[in-house]
Amino acid sequence: MKFAIISVTEQGHKLAKNLLEYLENDPSVIKVDVYHKNVNSTLNKCFEEYDCWVGIMASGIMVRSVCPLIKTKFTDPAVLVIGENGKHVISLLSGHMGGANHFAVKLAGMIGAVPVITTATDLAGKMGLDTLAYQYWLELDHRISIKNINQNIAAGGKVDLYLPTKFDFLKNHPIVNTSYKIDIWNKTFIQASFSGDEIVLTPRRMVAGVGSKKGVTEEQVFFALRSALQHLHLPLSRLDAIATADIKEDEEGIKLAAIKSDLPLMIKSLEEIRNFQHPDCTTSQLVKREFGVGGVSEPAALIEAGDNSRLILKKTAYNGVTVAVAVAI
Incomplete structure (x- = not known):
């Protein structure tokens, strides 16, 4: 993943440099850059170049700065906000498909902060279909149906999930098991079925x-x-x-x-x-x-x-x- 960290105060900049050191030592982080001040111009210039933006600033500044740039939950980068005191890491945008919820937990662990996550499926201890796609690198079709599926999962319902044999490890995943009824089939793609809708998730090579x-x-x-x-x-x-x-x-x-x-x-x-x-x-x-x-x-x-x-x-x-x-x- 490619991270960008942007701060507006000297205390925030110090925290940004601490995060940089942690992230550079993480082999799953391919690139990390630190920016200081000039929030609007920096975001306008390279918003889409990173998988995750970490704003060390007031959430209102970050919200107003990214609003003109966002397009869809399936393509927008993850956006996190951290207070300059480093006590909380807020998953602000693209919590599921963009991985912001995952990154919030990851970064909070690095600096000893509390992750703040507000998506319904996560609060219910479930795994939404878009989170499943993000975690296991799956391409989704019929994205319009995901909202209804995730609402059903968050409310305690289960969705039928058909897995290729190589994905049978998910049968033993405790959160997946509380969200889906799992069957194994001999096809190469994954299919989720709910209330007449069938969504295909294709594993990326x-x-x-x-x-x-x-x-x-x-x-x-x-x-x-x-x-x-x-x-x-x-x-x-x-x-x-x-x-x-x-x-x-x-x-x-x-x-x-x-x-x-x-x-x-x-x-x-x-x-x-x-x-x-x-x-x-x-x-x-x-x-x-x-x-x-x-x-x-x-x-x-x-x-x-x-x-x-x-x-x-x-x-x-x-x-x-x-x-x-x-x-x-």
Whole structure:
């Protein structure tokens, strides 16, 4: 995710820099920028460039500043407000599909604040359909029906949810189980049914890119994959593939971990990686000196995820194994 933090006072700016330090150490945060003052001009210039805006200021300032910019709950970035004393983190806009509720809890935990969330399903301890889509990277159709579905869930009703086999992990999710009646079917998409409406949720292609030192074991690679996905609160079965470079295709540890994970191992040529450019990719000078490319895990994941894909976990090292995760958009 890409975060922007904007403050208006010196005390707020100090808090912004503290948040910056926390977020830069989070592998699920791809980019974070800090702005100070000039709220209207900054938001007008780059509102859509970030997944989440954090305003350290009075909520009224943030409300008046973003009102001319917002379009729809399905496309607007998350907007949070934090008082300059750092005591509360308010989920202000795009709580579900934009992830503001999730980010409010995340940032509150970082600074020891209280998250403030006001959406009905969350207050009832349920999971709305748009929250399900956000958490598991699902594309929604028939969005007009979501309001009725979420109102039913918040009121204590249940919605029929048909899951592909690879999503059967949701059967054991305590909040999902209180919101949906779950069945498993042999199709590749998810379907929610309620009061005559049928909504399809299509999983976006998700790929883990893997790089490694020579001679890593299956256990090392498998541990790295599971550990990486824990940052995203996702199980291994949510992945669609593992990708690596042809210089690593003979690594038994990577091949065996792919087999153990029941995932296809996709091999990308070094030339393809060398010619690939993406603003989210970072460069390892060690890898560049040895193989002539800036890295393996990030570009391999992005290439295999498809055109216009994005990183959702930057490359992270685990005992000789590097993992990055990309998803199709």
